[in-house]
Amino acid sequence: LLTEVQRDRLEVVLVSPRNPLNIGAAARAMANFGFSRLAVATSYQENWREARSAVGAPDVLLNARSTESLGEAVTACTLVVGTGSLTYRKPDQRVVSLPDLPALVGGELARGGRVAIVFGPEKHGLTREDLSHCHMLVEIPTDTRQPSMNLGQAVAVCLYEVAIHSFPPERDAHRSEETKIAAISGRLEILADVIEQTMVATEYSPAAMRDSNRHDLRVLLRRMALSEADTRRVLGLFRRIQWWLKRRQSKQEDRA
Amino acid sequence: LLTEVQRDRLEVVLVSPRNPLNIGAAARAMANFGFSRLAVATSYQENWREARSAVGAPDVLLNARSTESLGEAVTACTLVVGTGSLTYRKPDQRVVSLPDLPALVGGELARGGRVAIVFGPEKHGLTREDLSHCHMLVEIPTDTRQPSMNLGQAVAVCLYEVAIHSFPPERDAHRSEETKIAAISGRLEILADVIEQTMVATEYSPAAMRDSNRHDLRVLLRRMALSEADTRRVLGLFRRIQWWLKRRQSKQEDRA
Numbered sequence: 001l002l003t004e005v006q007r008d009r010l011e012v013v014l015v016s017p018r019n020p021l022n023i024g025a026a027a028r029a030m031a032n033f034g035f036s037r038l039a040v041a042t043s044y045q046e047n048w049r050e051a052r053s054a055v056g057a058p059d060v061l062l063n064a065r066s067t068e069s070l071g072e073a074v075t076a077c078t079l080v081v082g083t084g085s086l087t088y089r090k091p092d093q094r095v096v097s098l099p100d101l102p103a104l105v106g107g108e109l110a111r112g113g114r115v116a117i118v119f120g121p122e123k124h125g126l127t128r129e130d131l132s133h134c135h136m137l138v139e140i141p142t143d144t145r146q147p148s149m150n151l152g153q154a155v156a157v158c159l160y161e162v163a164i165h166s167f168p169p170e171r172d173a174h175r176s177e178e179t180k181i182a183a184i185s186g187r188l189e190i191l192a193d194v195i196e197q198t199m200v201a202t203e204y205s206p207a208a209m210r211d212s213n214r215h216d217l218r219v220l221l222r223r224m225a226l227s228e229a230d231t232r233r234v235l236g237l238f239r240r241i242q243w244w245l246k247r248r249q250s251k252q253e254d255r256a
Numbered sequence: 257l258l259t260e261v262q263r264d265r266l267e268v269v270l271v272s273p274r275n276p277l278n279i280g281a282a283a284r285a286m287a288n289f290g291f292s293r294l295a296v297a298t299s300y301q302e303n304w305r306e307a308r309s310a311v312g313a314p315d316v317l318l319n320a321r322s323t324e325s326l327g328e329a330v331t332a333c334t335l336v337v338g339t340g341s342l343t344y345r346k347p348d349q350r351v352v353s354l355p356d357l358p359a360l361v362g363g364e365l366a367r368g369g370r371v372a373i374v375f376g377p378e379k380h381g382l383t384r385e386d387l388s389h390c391h392m393l394v395e396i397p398t399d400t401r402q403p404s405m406n407l408g409q410a411v412a413v414c415l416y417e418v419a420i421h422s423f424p425p426e427r428d429a430h431r432s433e434e435t436k437i438a439a440i441s442g443r444l445e446i447l448a449d450v451i452e453q454t455m456v457a458t459e460y461s462p463a464a465m466r467d468s469n470r471h472d473l474r475v476l477l478r479r480m481a482l483s484e485a486d487t488r489r490v491l492g493l494f495r496r497i498q499w500w501l502k503r504r505q506s507k508q509e510d511r512a
Contacts, residue, residue: 146288
């Protein structure tokens with residue numbers, strides 16, 4: 001089972017939930033399984049206010065964070081897990097079945113990482129853009145005739161599985177302490193920014209491709225499972241490249 | 257995983273649910289995990305009608321049975337599992353934690369038995385009387401600070417665990433086919449009736465004790481895990497005893 005400290009490093013993120021009852025139900029499931037960190041990334045401020053002001057709203061809801069974007073909500077997390085069904089999509093990310101999630105989450109928390117489990121809006125779930133912030137997509141193995149779960153029930157099932165079946169994994173003797181700590185999402189975003197700037201500066205591809213490149217870059221950086229130390233090194237390299245590019249550019253301007 | 261035929265022998269029973277939204281949520285969770293047999297044991301017919309007439313009510317709800325009592329709902333079942341939290345009670349039944357349920361349910365279904373998972377009303381859960389119809393009580397391991405789950409979420413979590421983690425057990429070579437089939441609840445009730453009549457006829461205990469005796473008898477018969485064949489034998493014995501008691505009584509009357 002997860003310790004109190006580990007539970008406190010697991011964050012539930014709801015992206016643009018529409019029904020205040022579902023927000024309340026998600027918060028209640030969190031309290032049932034001993035989790036307390038809820039973030040709501042939404043522009044529907046009214047639904048959010050309504051959920052919080054409901055009679056008997058649990059502490060989880062009263063203490064929740066509200067952010068403008070999913071990126072902002074998960075900025076401090078080292079493992080971001082999106083949820084959804086695969087019926088209508090072919091994701092860019094690694095897909096794991098819910099029963100396999102506890103070992104991954106338990107391992108990340110035991111290494112001192114911070115985990116986010118992300119739930120999309122009721123109607124259509126997480127978008128491809130939302131998923132570009134995720135390291136993996138977890139699928140709840142539902143019946144193909146009725147694959148889509150109610151939001152509050154999906155949260156309950158995922159947190160039950162993680163709370164009950166997580167266990168600290170055996171120590172990984174092959175990796176040093178430093179390389180075991182995964183990079184936080186915020187640092188990956190900075191790295192993506194710097195690499196993107198480099199792509200633009202070097203005219204890597206046409207301007208029309210920028211959005212697509214940015215998406216692929218996000219997905220790639222998460223798939224690489226970079227450690228905090230790896231990320232610092234890559235970031236250092238790209239900042240150095242940028243410095244040289246600027247230097248070269250100013251020399252060319254001097255010459256002109 | 258459970259086969260289609262096995263899933264069809266698992267029944268979800270809701271006892272006196274109050275909120276139509278919760279009834280709908282329970283039905284949806286059933287469809288999500290491939291179960292289709294729902295029974296509602298209730299005297300609140302209005303809430304039940306409202307749930308069924310909701311827009312987009314799933315087939316599970318439209319095909320559900322409505323019964324007057326829990327006993328009637330589970331009469332054909334060989335394993336009846338009550339759900340609840342233990343915070344405020346000390347049950348007479350065996351208690352199992354939800355992660356241990358799939359092996360028990362899977363085993364019973366693989367032997368050809370019929371299983372009911374029973375959920376109580378929102379406010380107070382199953383009563384002691386309700387639980388006297390159950391062979392065991394399953395507990396969802398929730399946080400002690402917020403142990404009580406929302407009805408729809410509790411159904412989702414229980415069905416997820418049973419659907420995903422059930423597996424057919426190895427064949428039990430020590431028991432013959434006949435003794436492997438558990439008695440259905442309806443037969444246990446008939447047996448309880450006959451034993452109770454015998455207790456009354458023999459003036460086993462004061463009339464004031466009858467309700468209490470009946471309760472203890474129900475609990476005892478379920479704890480004994482009688483097979484269908486066992487039950488037939490015990491029933492035969494008690495009917496024989498009744499015949500002798502009547503015969504003796506009529507002889508006494510003849511003499512008088």
